[in-house]
Amino acid sequence: MTLRHDRTLQTTTTPIPGLVLVDLPVPGDGRGWFKENWQREKLLALGLPDLGPVQNNISFNDAAGTTRGIHAEPWDKYVSVATGRIFGAWVDLRHGPTFGAVFTAELDASQAILVPRGVGNSYQTLEPGTAYAYLVNDHWSPDAAYTFLNLADETAAIDWPIPLEEAEISAKDLAHPRLADVVPMRGRRTLVLGGDGQLGRALRAVLPDAEFTTRADLDLARPGSWPPRRWRDYAAIVNAAAYTAVDAAETPEGRRDAWAVNVTGVAELARVATANRITLVHVSSDYVFDGTVDEHREDEPASPLGVYGQTKAAGDAIVGTVPDHYVVRTSWVIGDGGNFVRTMASLAERGVDPAVVDDQVGRLTFATEIARAIAHLLAVRPAPGTYNVSNDGDPVSWADVARQVFAATGHDPARVTGTTTAAYFAGRAGIAPRPLRSTLDLARIRATGFEPQQQDAALVRYLTS
Structure with a gap:
């Protein structure tokens, strides 16, 4: 898939409250491309909350089909792709009326997504050599409360492009509970x-x-x-x-x-x-x-x-x-x-x-x-x-x-x-x-x-x- 270079900076709401898809301009020429991945002033003007990132993480994935998640964490994260392409799936695991709501999208370097606290985050790489990056506004802590959902949950019914039985998944992710057994994450x-x-x-x-x-x-x-x-x-x-x-x-x-x-x-x-x-x-x-x-x-x-x-x-x-x-x-x-x-x-x-x-x-x-x-x-x-x-x-x-x-x-x-x-x-x-x-x-x-x-x-x- 060819990287989109024609996007303008804009946001799109999703069925999950607070989960916001961001289109990013990626100008390029024969030498490559450039993007402002997180530009606080411009994104605040579009209505995004002030993330206040304290950590920047990158997960490099060698092969297509690497699948990670579904993890809901007690902080906000801003997810983007540096190289390659992913299929992302997000499930609302917060206590409330939208518990269990699902949103999916394919992301390349021309898009990002703001994932609020308590929304389960997962992705599957669609190209080899995919670098998945995310900013978070709190440091990882063993004392924090986390919530997980099984990638194969029948209620969420995520249509993974590469079947899970053919994907690379950790044993820990395979052991996550189904939605009926998930304890919803309470708000702050x-x-x-x-x-x-x-x-x-x-x-x-x-x-x-x-x-x-x-x-x-x-x-x-x-x-x-x-x-x-x-x-x-x-x-x-x-x-x-x-x-x-x-x-x-x-x-x-x-x-x-x-x-x-x-x-x-x-x-x-x-x-x-x-x-x-x-x-x-x-x-x-x-x-x-x-x-x-x-x-x-x-x-x-x-x-x-x-x-x-x-x-x-x-x-x-x-x-x-x-x-x-x-x-x-x-x-x-x-x-x-x-x-x-x-x-x-x-x-x-x-x-x-x-x-x-x-x-x-x-x-x-x-x-x-x-x-x-x-x-x-x-x-x-x-x-x-x-x-x-x-x-x-x-x-x-x-x-x-x-x-x-x-x-x-x-x-x-x-x-x-x-x-x-x-x-x-x-x-x-x-x-x-x-x-x-x-x-x-x-x-x-x-x-x-x-x-x-x-x-x-x-x-x-x-x-x-």
């Missing part, structure tokens, strides 16, 4: 840090297949103590862990702990995510601002007032260096366990009439709303960056929220009196400064198709659930 996982916190518990409902860790499993303050983990098996890390003791962070010990968890630990997460091409989702806070504007946009420069806010701002900046990241900035978080809303409900029930600050203004953010937004970002995959997330509605003060709690639980909201932040904390030492305006602009998260729920209705649901 999501790892959630802080799985026992209020946000971690909310995330369990929207990310049921994720792996959840606690501080005992993975302590952000002690990156050197993290147990070995095959990070390439993860597609996303959600950091729902943080040091959040705002006032304690103003003490010498608290300052050290806050920087250790919110900065040093986050820096290690950022390093891991960058090195392993993982999406890093990191939860931020309105405390990165000084609260001097009515509504905070994502691009507002950080201006933290206290140590907690300083550590969160530093962590945000570090996460921003990860190629694929989402900083989810929230305010006034309410979740499971002790919190302002539960405290006000308890005071109302016990007949206590509280004085509550009325010069701090913002919106509540229920942990379930943050979890819903994170799941949305991971599903939709908008542009990396920072996204404000809170419940929607008119900005209110903490005193307004307290009155709503009293009313919703059947008590007189007039029992709540307002006071200023300065008066409330007067005479108390070690109190961190609070931003007075914490309302977040929600336009950017809305533009991704996420519609924040109203805080008033969410508050009623929270109190009655």
